[in-house]
Amino acid sequence: MLIERYIYLAIALFCIGIVGVLARRNAIIIFMCIELMLNAVNLLLVAFSKMHHVAGVAKSASAGIDGQLFVFFIMVVAAAEVSVGLAIIVMMYRNTHSVDVNFLNRLKH
Amino acid sequence: MNNVLQLVWLVPFFPLVGFLINGLFRKQLSKSLISIIGSGMVLASFVVSVLLFTEVKNGNTHVANLFDFISFGSLSIPFAFQIDQLSSLFLLIITGVGFLIHVYSAAYMHEERNDHFGRYFCYLNLFVFSMLLLVLGANYVIMFIGWEGVGLCSYLLIGYWFKNTEYNNAAKKAFIMNRIGDLGFLIAIFWLIAKLGTVTYTTPEGTGVFDVFNKLTRTDYIGITLLLFVGATGKSAQLPLYTWLPDAMAGPTPVSALIHAATMVTAGIYMIARSNILYTMAPETQSVVAAIGLATALFAATIAIKQNDIKKVLAYSTVSQLGYMFLGLGVGAYTGAVFHVMTHAFFKALLFLGAGSVIHAMHHEQDIRNMGGLKKHLPVTHLTFLIGCIAIAGIPPFSGFFSKDEILAAAFAKDHLYYYLGVAGALMTAFYMFRLYATTFLGKFRGTEEQKHHLHESPAAMTIPLIVLAILSIAGGFIGMPEVFNMGEHKLEHFLAPIFEASASYKEVPHLDHETEYMLMGISVGVAVLAILVALFRYSKKPEVHEPAGFGKVLADKWYIDELYQFIIVKPMQWFARFLNNIIEKNFIDWLINGVGRTVNYTSRQVRLLQSGLVGNYVLLMVLSMLALFVVKFFLKK
Numbered sequence: 001m002l003i004e005r006y007i008y009l010a011i012a013l014f015c016i017g018i019v020g021v022l023a024r025r026n027a028i029i030i031f032m033c034i035e036l037m038l039n040a041v042n043l044l045l046v047a048f049s050k051m052h053h054v055a056g057v058a059k060s061a062s063a064g065i066d067g068q069l070f071v072f073f074i075m076v077v078a079a080a081e082v083s084v085g086l087a088i089i090v091m092m093y094r095n096t097h098s099v100d101v102n103f104l105n106r107l108k109h
Numbered sequence: 110m111n112n113v114l115q116l117v118w119l120v121p122f123f124p125l126v127g128f129l130i131n132g133l134f135r136k137q138l139s140k141s142l143i144s145i146i147g148s149g150m151v152l153a154s155f156v157v158s159v160l161l162f163t164e165v166k167n168g169n170t171h172v173a174n175l176f177d178f179i180s181f182g183s184l185s186i187p188f189a190f191q192i193d194q195l196s197s198l199f200l201l202i203i204t205g206v207g208f209l210i211h212v213y214s215a216a217y218m219h220e221e222r223n224d225h226f227g228r229y230f231c232y233l234n235l236f237v238f239s240m241l242l243l244v245l246g247a248n249y250v251i252m253f254i255g256w257e258g259v260g261l262c263s264y265l266l267i268g269y270w271f272k273n274t275e276y277n278n279a280a281k282k283a284f285i286m287n288r289i290g291d292l293g294f295l296i297a298i299f300w301l302i303a304k305l306g307t308v309t310y311t312t313p314e315g316t317g318v319f320d321v322f323n324k325l326t327r328t329d330y331i332g333i334t335l336l337l338f339v340g341a342t343g344k345s346a347q348l349p350l351y352t353w354l355p356d357a358m359a360g361p362t363p364v365s366a367l368i369h370a371a372t373m374v375t376a377g378i379y380m381i382a383r384s385n386i387l388y389t390m391a392p393e394t395q396s397v398v399a400a401i402g403l404a405t406a407l408f409a410a411t412i413a414i415k416q417n418d419i420k421k422v423l424a425y426s427t428v429s430q431l432g433y434m435f436l437g438l439g440v441g442a443y444t445g446a447v448f449h450v451m452t453h454a455f456f457k458a459l460l461f462l463g464a465g466s467v468i469h470a471m472h473h474e475q476d477i478r479n480m481g482g483l484k485k486h487l488p489v490t491h492l493t494f495l496i497g498c499i500a501i502a503g504i505p506p507f508s509g510f511f512s513k514d515e516i517l518a519a520a521f522a523k524d525h526l527y528y529y530l531g532v533a534g535a536l537m538t539a540f541y542m543f544r545l546y547a548t549t550f551l552g553k554f555r556g557t558e559e560q561k562h563h564l565h566e567s568p569a570a571m572t573i574p575l576i577v578l579a580i581l582s583i584a585g586g587f588i589g590m591p592e593v594f595n596m597g598e599h600k601l602e603h604f605l606a607p608i609f610e611a612s613a614s615y616k617e618v619p620h621l622d623h624e625t626e627y628m629l630m631g632i633s634v635g636v637a638v639l640a641i642l643v644a645l646f647r648y649s650k651k652p653e654v655h656e657p658a659g660f661g662k663v664l665a666d667k668w669y670i671d672e673l674y675q676f677i678i679v680k681p682m683q684w685f686a687r688f689l690n691n692i693i694e695k696n697f698i699d700w701l702i703n704g705v706g707r708t709v710n711y712t713s714r715q716v717r718l719l720q721s722g723l724v725g726n727y728v729l730l731m732v733l734s735m736l737a738l739f740v741v742k743f744f745l746k747k
Contacts, residue, residue: 023725102723
């Protein structure tokens with residue numbers, strides 16, 4: 001198994017996420033890009049976890065398994081985040097009738 | 110045996126209570142109640158002082174530790190009172206003369222408004238309290254507290270009529286002049302702490318300042334004593350810091366009598382007499398003290414000859430007499446100096462109160478050229494004033510003769526020159542006092558018709574203190590009768606011997622044989638009588654009413670010392686202050702402060718641009734920062 005391939009894919013996904021957050025103004029797209037970055041990290045965690053497991057399975061049956069545990073935590077947190085984030089976007093739409101973040105340049109309405 | 114001496118704290122306690130009552134309730138209490146409280150408290154102190162004195166006379170002394178005042182590290186300064194021969198004598202002078210002056214004040218100040226009357230007595234009691242603290246303190250720090258306290262009260266009372274700008278200036282002058290001296294005193298205290306680690310006079314374990322009198326180096330002794338003397342020149346109005354005392358006459362006359370003649374100005378003499386061991390160890394300083402004292406005595410006497418303000422004459426006379434006391438201290442005649450403090454307190458308080466009586470009768474006229482012929486209008490004042498004049502002129506058997514003669518005899522034993530100059534001063538003293546007497550009381554009345562119409566003898570509350578002080582001025586000298594008269598030993602010297610014991614054992618004061626002493630007395634009395642006769646002859650018939658000219662004008666204008674100080678100290682100070690204000694402040698300090706303000710303003714305006722409110726910018730900045738951190742973390746930092 002070549003770990004480099006997973007790393008390249010994760011970097012690519014992460015960079016797409018960053019560029020999306022930086023370049024786009026639609027809040028929903030930005031949100032999706034953030035998810036993309038989280039998943040890039042998840043992918044890396046799983047990949048390294050598998051790698052360590054293969055390397056250490058002779059000593060212990062559960063070697064490298066904690067990386068995959070982290071992924072579950074991140075997915076739970078991301079799900080919670082999605083609910084809050086979407087609620088914010090809904091409120092934002094109610095106030096500005098748009099999901100363009102550049103309209104949010106005032107502290108009060 | 111010590112149960113009486115433990116009451117020592119009562120002595121300053123009574124005036125403090127009087128100060129608080131009169132100060133806090135001055136608007137509620139009536140004038141008579143205020144004066145009863147004010148005088149009564151001092152009388153109570155006097156009674157306690159007499160009790161203490163009788164106990165001390167039996168040879169008992171006591172140091173009463175009230176509480177720890179300052180205590181850290183190895184330094185411990187207790188709030189303690191020391192009652193011994195020297196302090197008990199001063200207690201009697203302060204409370205005794207103080208009480209008489211309080212009584213006198215009640216009548217003299219009667220025209221004042223009620224709350225001002227209360228303010229006056231409250232200051233006066235505070236003064237007595239501070240003075241007692243000064244005298245009773247068992248270490249230099251307590252003495253210094255009292256020392257500052259009397260300075261404050263002096264300021265408050267000189268500026269008592271605070272609506273008059275000139276009086277306020279006189280008060281400020283007195284305070285500032287005193288502060289200059291106080292700085293010397295303060296440095297001396299620090300010096301003592303640095304070298305000895307204590308400021309207590311004497312302890313039973315022998316660790317006090319006076320107990321370890323050979324532990325310091327020569328430089329230390331000279332430095333400390335000179336600095337203490339600087340303090341004394343400020344408080345006791347010696348050259349070059351004397352100019353505040355004549356101006357201090359702006360205060361009410363009883364204040365001049367109490368503070369600026371009888372008690373406060375003698376604080377310097379008390380301090381040096383208290384520190385006599387230190388001075389004995391520093392003969393160089395003693396010479397300085399003697400020289401300054403003598404110079405002041407002569408200098409002030411020359412000025413007094415040409416003054417026309419009745420209080421100014423007495424003020425310069427006080428400066429001159431204080432000079433004599435310092436001469437006495439300088440030549441090692443500590444007893445003589447303390448003796449002169451006592452007799453001077455009697456006759457100078459008497460003269461000031463007499464002058465107050467005259468001013469009262471003349472409706473606040475102080476110029477002696479407008480007086481004259483008051484003899485028949487003010488018989489009691491006249492007689493007591495005459496007694497005071499004779500006493501200060503040094504005619505036996507009045508008190509001034511004995512004390513002044515003792516100082517002059519000691520000066521003769523030290524150096525003949527001191528003696529001759531001293532006698533010259535005594536000559537001038539007799540001359541100007543009788544010039545004052547003759548111009549005021551003899552001849553024809555020269556005031557206005559209205560003044561003449563209102564001339565009256567003062568009430569009993571004013572004349573009784575005069576009479577008591579007159580009796581003291583006559584009889585006060587007998588306790589210091591020299592041995593020559595074969596009437597037993599010198600009582601005061603015997604009484605004070607324990608205080609000056611160590612000095613005496615270190616350096617014997619030379620004694621004169623009886624023939625010399627008689628001769629010296631003869632000379633000084635002869636000179637004084639001559640001066641008196643000349644003054645009476647010259648001024649009783651046709652007094653000096655014209656403005657003086659020539660050298661007389663120089664004397665009348667006080668040798669232009671005030672102008673000199675104005676020119677060499679005040680003017681450069683003002684110039685320097687203007688320089689700092691106009692140049693340094695405007696161009697440098699303001700520039701610096703405004704510069705800081707402008708920098709902050711500019712920076713904030715630039716930084717504010719970052720906060721655009723655009724989410725994209727924030728995210729970009731965040732990403733860039735993270736990249737930067739990443740680069741630093743993994744590539745730059747090894």
